[in-house]
Amino acid sequence: MTPSSTPTHPATAGVRLHIVTGKGGTGKTTVAAALAIAIARQGKKVLLAEVEDRQGISQIFDIAPLAHAETLIFNDPAGGSLWGLAVEPKAALLEYLHKFYRLGRAGGLLEKLGAVDFATTIAPGLRDVLLIGKVYEAVGRRTGRGRSAAPVYDAVVLDAPPTGRIGRFLGVNEEVAEIAKVGPIRGQADSITALLQSRITAVHVVTLLEEMPVQECIDALAELTAKRMPLGGIVVNQVRDPILSDADLDDLAGGASPQLRAAIADDLTHAGVAQPNTTADTLLAEAAEHLERLDLQGEQDQRIQAQGRAVFYLTALADGLQSGGITVLADELHAQGMV
Amino acid sequence: MARPTGSPSLRLDDLIADPQTRIVVCCGSGGVGKTTTAAALGVRAAEQGRRVVVLTIDPALRLAQSLGLTALDNTPRPVTGIDTASGGSLDAMMLDMKRTFDEVVEQHATPEKAAQILANPFYVAVSSSFAGTQEYMAMEKLGQLREQARREDRWDLIVVDTPPSRSALDFLDAPKRLGSFLDGRFIRILVAPAKAGGKAYFKAVGATVTVAVGVMTKVLGGDLLRDVQTFVAALDTMFGGFRERADATYALLQDAETAFVVVASPDRDALREASFFVERLGQERMPLAGVVVNRVQTLAGNLSRSRAEDAAAALDEATPRSSASADLLRLHADLATMAERHQAQIGRFRSGNPGIAVTQVPAAARDIHDLEGLREVGATLAG
Numbered sequence: 056m057t058p059s060s061t062p063t064h065p066a067t068a069g070v071r072l073h074i075v076t077g078k079g080g081t082g083k084t085t086v087a088a089a090l091a092i093a094i095a096r097q098g099k100k101v102l103l104a105e106v107e108d109r110q111g112i113s114q115i116f117d118i119a120p121l122a123h124a125e126t127l128i129f130n131d132p133a134g135g136s137l138w139g140l141a142v143e144p145k146a147a148l149l150e151y152l153h154k155f156y157r158l159g160r161a162g163g164l165l166e167k168l169g170a171v172d173f174a175t176t177i178a179p180g181l182r183d184v185l186l187i188g189k190v191y192e193a194v195g196r197r198t199g200r201g202r203s204a205a206p207v208y209d210a211v212v213l214d215a216p217p218t219g220r221i222g223r224f225l226g227v228n229e230e231v232a233e234i235a236k237v238g239p240i241r242g243q244a245d246s247i248t249a250l251l252q253s254r255i256t257a258v259h260v261v262t263l264l265e266e267m268p269v270q271e272c273i274d275a276l277a278e279l280t281a282k283r284m285p286l287g288g289i290v291v292n293q294v295r296d297p298i299l300s301d302a303d304l305d306d307l308a309g310g311a312s313p314q315l316r317a318a319i320a321d322d323l324t325h326a327g328v329a330q331p332n333t334t335a336d337t338l339l340a341e342a343a344e345h346l347e348r349l350d351l352q353g354e355q356d357q358r359i360q361a362q363g364r365a366v367f368y369l370t371a372l373a374d375g376l377q378s379g380g381i382t383v384l385a386d387e388l389h390a391q392g393m394v
Numbered sequence: 395m396a397r398p399t400g401s402p403s404l405r406l407d408d409l410i411a412d413p414q415t416r417i418v419v420c421c422g423s424g425g426v427g428k429t430t431t432a433a434a435l436g437v438r439a440a441e442q443g444r445r446v447v448v449l450t451i452d453p454a455l456r457l458a459q460s461l462g463l464t465a466l467d468n469t470p471r472p473v474t475g476i477d478t479a480s481g482g483s484l485d486a487m488m489l490d491m492k493r494t495f496d497e498v499v500e501q502h503a504t505p506e507k508a509a510q511i512l513a514n515p516f517y518v519a520v521s522s523s524f525a526g527t528q529e530y531m532a533m534e535k536l537g538q539l540r541e542q543a544r545r546e547d548r549w550d551l552i553v554v555d556t557p558p559s560r561s562a563l564d565f566l567d568a569p570k571r572l573g574s575f576l577d578g579r580f581i582r583i584l585v586a587p588a589k590a591g592g593k594a595y596f597k598a599v600g601a602t603v604t605v606a607v608g609v610m611t612k613v614l615g616g617d618l619l620r621d622v623q624t625f626v627a628a629l630d631t632m633f634g635g636f637r638e639r640a641d642a643t644y645a646l647l648q649d650a651e652t653a654f655v656v657v658a659s660p661d662r663d664a665l666r667e668a669s670f671f672v673e674r675l676g677q678e679r680m681p682l683a684g685v686v687v688n689r690v691q692t693l694a695g696n697l698s699r700s701r702a703e704d705a706a707a708a709l710d711e712a713t714p715r716s717s718a719s720a721d722l723l724r725l726h727a728d729l730a731t732m733a734e735r736h737q738a739q740i741g742r743f744r745s746g747n748p749g750i751a752v753t754q755v756p757a758a759a760r761d762i763h764d765l766e767g768l769r770e771v772g773a774t775l776a777g
Contacts, residue, residue: 079425080424080659152613165609165610168583169580169583170610173581176575240615266456266763270454296728299722306716315718318716318719322714323705325714326706334695338722342718342725344759351760
């Protein structure tokens, strides 16, 4: 457990709805899960929701596939708890119809006639309103009636669609403008937009320090800004640990000298490593490649820094998410004050 | 890298050298390097004498530039800098999904009707944002390129990169999904209720249909439903042609002239997707050449992780001549850990997919964004 004294970064302070996006393959589900764990470990009740029918959450936590119902993933000793939800558009539509039209069993008939399929595929905007609508409801749900009633969830973390679709996904208002000018859908879209643009929401973009993910991250930030979505942080995932000290880097810059190679070979002999000379060459070649990677990371990191946003870094775990890696990431986010 | 005996390795040089191979489809989940693999295969095949066209969907900017792709204009253009000594050539293009859809409509309808469809708001929505349109249009474009290759004899190999979908299977399912949506029960009810199952059926469910249409009108708005009705009615005449084309392309993918290359990275998720895809291709009887695993950490020398860690600890206790020695050993241990993890993941994939050929592409220190980089990748793919 990390100390809860880290001050929360101003970019995320007071946020109750964390929306996590990023290019495919950057680890946005992992980051969303780590963020949710970090919050739950502070004694909070957290909902982690996914909307793409991928069962990413159940895979990360190694639990049975989630349904369209909130499921307890774990209770934290600090009194917090983490809940998981896989929002499913058809179930959301039926819930919605039931709520606004009191359809009762007619919902089943609609399903039978293919009308539910039709409605959830026909208008991507409607589908998104339904998906975010469920999240919206969870954020606003209270333990009792009246204004003083506490929210059921202290925080909701949404594993959102990737950067290529995030603008459209969150821009529900424009999306449904065509299909609904008045009525409950319109009202729902308006309420969702009000929540999304409020200060309790933050959209975080996950990236790797590679060209394409960084480009998509920058593009997404611009698009979200234009849509007046409140931006949270940029989470840079899988950052290579420099391992080498500044002194090492100075020694290695511009290629290793014969003296350095000889010194390393001597040290290897001393440490009982077989074939010290060949091994020294191997190590120096690895270091050269490592330096090249660090350079590339540095270049991309400058592009990220130039965005002028809060940036949080997660180190690449050599053994991946096995053996509790996800909680290491949660601790890193907390230590940097993201939550 | 040592391979357990019995697990074949993928030899892509053999595949591209075989004149019977006319289409190579690169597929896999997002972010695994599909486009790079497709481009590298295209470059290598061209320099070995094939006349190649590469269809890319959404390439990284610098990779696109390396292929001379500056505009998404839906037209194959020659790639400069290719060694044509063996008589080959390389063209490349980026898919314009909406343009491709428009062309299909224009080909299948009278000019008057086409104009009507293209202006329909529902068509505009479907052609630019319907989940699966990109996959559908990638298939359509593939079919068109194949026809053009046959007609003009301009290419003898088409390499296709598949759309960056959330899951590798979308590529196979999306065209059917769009088709079955347009053919869906509720749409048929909207357009012509009697067609849904004869008059008797309609009478029996008439009241329900009225309720359903009523609710849908409330939920979706009357305008949208009217747009759908006119769109589907306009499309109906050309719908047979539409479906026929999709079926023809699907059949093309089952043909022996096609080879699928499943691309993955050495992560659990990407390899699980790859397994699903391998299984699915088998079910659909689509020819799988093998699996390319990109970005694999390799390890030079024979210093194991634990020996490197021990040696680093020993140096911490002593006074080494260079302060870098212990750090370099730790770096090596780190790389060794990653290499072990990658091999463990790949090993699991191999044992779950016996007999499937696999090739590994070592992780490059830099992004690939020029022909030279693509040539290097091509060389590791060679087998």
